[in-house]
Amino acid sequence: MSMIEVSNLTKDFRKTIKSPGLVGAFKSLIKPKYETFEAVKNLSFEVPKGEILGFIGANGAGKSTTIKMLTGILTPTSGYCRINDKIPQEDRQNYVKDIGVVFGQRTQLWWDLPLRETYSVLKEIYNVPDKNFYKRMDFLNEVLDLNDFITSPVRTLSLGQRMRADIAASLLHNPKVLFLDEPTIGLDVSVKDKIRHAIEQINQEEQTTIILTTHDLGDIELLCNRVFMIDHGQEVFDGTIKQLKNRFGHIREIEFELVNAEDANRLNFSQFGSAIEYSQNEKNVRVKFDSSKVSVPDVIRLTLSQVDVQDISVKDADIEDIVRRIFRKEAAEHD
Amino acid sequence: MTNFLRKYRPFVSAGIEEAIVYRANFLLFALGNTLGAFVTYFLWKAVFQSSTNSSLSGFTFPEMVLYIFLSFFTGILTSSDGSSSVGDEVKDGSIAMRILKPISFTANYFYEEIGSKLIDVGVLAVPLFGGILIYQIVGTGTPVLNLGNLLLYFFSATVAYLINFYFNICFSFTAFFFRNLWGSNVLKNALVIFMSGSLVPLAFFPPVLQNVLKVLPFSSLLYTPVMLYLGKYSMQQTISVLLLQIFWLIFFIFLAKIIWHFAIKHLSIQGG
Numbered sequence: 001m002s003m004i005e006v007s008n009l010t011k012d013f014r015k016t017i018k019s020p021g022l023v024g025a026f027k028s029l030i031k032p033k034y035e036t037f038e039a040v041k042n043l044s045f046e047v048p049k050g051e052i053l054g055f056i057g058a059n060g061a062g063k064s065t066t067i068k069m070l071t072g073i074l075t076p077t078s079g080y081c082r083i084n085d086k087i088p089q090e091d092r093q094n095y096v097k098d099i100g101v102v103f104g105q106r107t108q109l110w111w112d113l114p115l116r117e118t119y120s121v122l123k124e125i126y127n128v129p130d131k132n133f134y135k136r137m138d139f140l141n142e143v144l145d146l147n148d149f150i151t152s153p154v155r156t157l158s159l160g161q162r163m164r165a166d167i168a169a170s171l172l173h174n175p176k177v178l179f180l181d182e183p184t185i186g187l188d189v190s191v192k193d194k195i196r197h198a199i200e201q202i203n204q205e206e207q208t209t210i211i212l213t214t215h216d217l218g219d220i221e222l223l224c225n226r227v228f229m230i231d232h233g234q235e236v237f238d239g240t241i242k243q244l245k246n247r248f249g250h251i252r253e254i255e256f257e258l259v260n261a262e263d264a265n266r267l268n269f270s271q272f273g274s275a276i277e278y279s280q281n282e283k284n285v286r287v288k289f290d291s292s293k294v295s296v297p298d299v300i301r302l303t304l305s306q307v308d309v310q311d312i313s314v315k316d317a318d319i320e321d322i323v324r325r326i327f328r329k330e331a332a333e334h335d
Numbered sequence: 336m337t338n339f340l341r342k343y344r345p346f347v348s349a350g351i352e353e354a355i356v357y358r359a360n361f362l363l364f365a366l367g368n369t370l371g372a373f374v375t376y377f378l379w380k381a382v383f384q385s386s387t388n389s390s391l392s393g394f395t396f397p398e399m400v401l402y403i404f405l406s407f408f409t410g411i412l413t414s415s416d417g418s419s420s421v422g423d424e425v426k427d428g429s430i431a432m433r434i435l436k437p438i439s440f441t442a443n444y445f446y447e448e449i450g451s452k453l454i455d456v457g458v459l460a461v462p463l464f465g466g467i468l469i470y471q472i473v474g475t476g477t478p479v480l481n482l483g484n485l486l487l488y489f490f491s492a493t494v495a496y497l498i499n500f501y502f503n504i505c506f507s508f509t510a511f512f513f514r515n516l517w518g519s520n521v522l523k524n525a526l527v528i529f530m531s532g533s534l535v536p537l538a539f540f541p542p543v544l545q546n547v548l549k550v551l552p553f554s555s556l557l558y559t560p561v562m563l564y565l566g567k568y569s570m571q572q573t574i575s576v577l578l579l580q581i582f583w584l585i586f587f588i589f590l591a592k593i594i595w596h597f598a599i600k601h602l603s604i605q606g607g
């Protein structure tokens with residue numbers, strides 16, 4: 001049995017179209033015009049217990065919208081999700097007992113209460129027995145270093161402190177499923193490190209199922225067994241990081257700096273067919289190609305035979321690059 | 336039950352803490368209202384002095400004085416705005432954090448409000464209600480102090496508070512549907528003040544309007560407990576107004592549940 005089961009999940013937003021000016025504002029008050037915007041389209045996937053799924057995609061891809069449906073705060077337009085054997089929208093109070101949620105961009109802590117008080121309130125709300133509570137707090141203190149600021153009111157915490165506090169808050173009741181929406185956004189390396197460590201440890205010790213959305217591919221590479229990539233609300237990839245690299249990692253990029261910009265006219269890569277493309281910006285020529293069909297030395301050799309080159313740089317294929325490239329390609333197709 | 340109390344106790348104390356933080360605010364508000372009550376008092380005094388009758392629409396002047404101050408006190412006792420921030424929370428999406436906790440949404444607001452209400456009423460009950468009692472004991476021609484009526488009053492005022500709470504919850508849940516049209520509660524409040532009898536006793540309205548207003552839920556919010564205190568109702572009338580109050584309470588509890596059921600589907604949390 002999967003812990004998380006998502007089937008044809010779709011969310012349309014209805015947006016009012018605002019006409020400009022006072023007359024327009026008046027018109028749209030009386031007879032509003034709507035357009036439908038599909039933020040999430042037909043997503044289906046399953047997550048087994050104990051897995052960490054990396055949910056990635058560019059800004060506006062629909063990651064947060066998906067998380068909101070999974071956590072039950074948004075109702076899908078169609079499709080459903082079943083988590084821990086419950087439909088989030090149907091049995092809210094019962095469902096949220098067993099999940100933890102962190103939204104990187106907003107806090108779930110009470111703004112005016114000292115952090116320690118917040119945890120006492122959460123202890124009562126989730127009905128955590130004393131013994132478990134103290135054990136949990138000790139553990140969280142250790143991995144997230146909360147002690148330095150546990151007596152401060154939440155509103156005085158720095159972003160990194162607040163995020164650590166929020167993650168601790170989401171783990172206090174030992175949830176079966178943890179949703180993290182950009183938990184490392186805007187944090188410095190050492191805080192990121194602590195947070196990654198906490199996530200990893202909780203997953204190993206408690207078999208917590210985790211869905212993590214992020215921009216930071218470091219998070220993904222360190223934590224996730226599996227990545228699920230979406231763009232414009234649609235699935236574009238689902239598999240392991242290795243598969244991701246195998247599938248998209250062949251694309252390489254070489255940048256040549258020419259001696260004379262006008263030499264670029266003499267470049268001709270037609271012998272490699274569609275496996276290669278290039279673009280030029282003044283003296284810089286950027287060549288992108290599929291390294292399973294065309295070899296790096298061949299590209300360099302051919303280029304050097306056609307034009308005078310000042311400098312060459314070969315880009316390594318890392319995930320960040322892959323993802324960016326996939327998105328650029330997608331975006332180009334959409335335009 | 337103890338578990339239930341433990342779960343919501345933090346909200347009561349958070350409400351108390353908040354009320355203490357904003358107590359200066361509240362005292363100013365109370366002072367303003369007291370002034371309002373005195374203005375009303377002098378107005379009625381002038382009305383009674385210029386009239387040849389010693390009683391107007393069944394009210395003697397001492398009864399009117401009691402009515403004015405008692406309806407002012409009852410207004411504070413039964414006021415409810417624990418859910419007034421629902422609109423803002425819907426707009427900025429912070430309502431998500433309430434929804435993500437395994438607690439009843441309505442109970443959450445209720446206990447937050449109970450906390451601050453304990454403080455508000457505690458601060459005002461002694462001077463105000465004390466004043467009312469003293470006036471009743473030493474004043475001439477005032478209705479006799481009656482323990483039965485006092486108990487009826489407190490029972491009825493408690494029900495009135497609950498009706499008001501659920502009424503406001505229903506009202507605030509509409510913020511889920513009208514996210515952008517949300518203005519203020521001004522119109523609602525003005526209507527309630529007028530129709531609940533807190534400005535002018537309903538007995539002063541034309542009979543037809545009176546009959547309508549007496550069945551509407553608003554009279555249950557204020558007029559009923561105050562009239563019970565003044566002993567204006569016969570046994571039979573007392574039973575029927577109390578039953579009407581309980582009817583409205585049950586009505587709004589169910590209405591709140593129904594609206595919530597639809598509202599939650601309409602919620603679209605922005606940002607993040």
Ligand SMILES: Nc1ncnc2c1ncn2[C@@H]1O[C@H](COP(=O)(O)OP(=O)(O)O)[C@@H](O)[C@H]1O
Nearest residue numbers: 013039059060061062063064065603604605607
């Ligand atoms: N409440 C909403 N109403 C209308 N459009 C929304 C709403 N929430 C999100 N969107 C739109 O849906 C798309 C996906 O947003 P989101 O899920 O937040 O993306 P991500 O988290 O991947 O950056 C965006 O284009 C965003 O503008």
Ligand SMILES: [Mg+2]
Nearest residue numbers: 063064065607
């Ligand atoms: Mg997002």
